[in-house]
Amino acid sequence: MSKAFLGKFQLDVTVVGGQGPGAVHVHGHWAIYDLTISATDPIEQGQCPNERESLDDAINDATRFGEARMSDLHEADSAVQ
Known part of the structure; x- marks a missing residue:
């Protein structure tokens, strides 16, 4: 049975200082779920x-x-089947 992968992406925002260039620093986060x-x-x-x-x-x-x-992950799952 093939797995059903779902990706979710979110952001963490840190404000350092005030406004303008360099004031906001953002890291992207990702998570993968096997819906099965x-x-x-x-x-x-x-x-x-x-x-x-x-x-x-x-x-x-x-x-x-x-x-x-x-x-x-899709490639690895396909190789196993």
């Missing part, structure tokens, strides 16, 4: 290594890292 097991307990999760000053950049990082790992 649980929709609430991730099978893998991580934080993007890059701290960003833009929410859009952090979202793109989290999406890219999470989707890459999800692709690896």
Whole structure:
């Protein structure tokens, strides 16, 4: 039976100082769930290594890292079957 992977991505925002460049630092986080097991307990999760000053950049990082790992899991699952 093929697994049903779902990726979820979130952001942690830290404000340092006031406004303007350098005031906001964002880390993207990703989590992958196997929906055949649980929709609430991730099978893998991580934080993007890059701290960003833009929410859009952090979202793109989290999406890219999470989707890459999800692709690896799909390939590994397909190889087992």
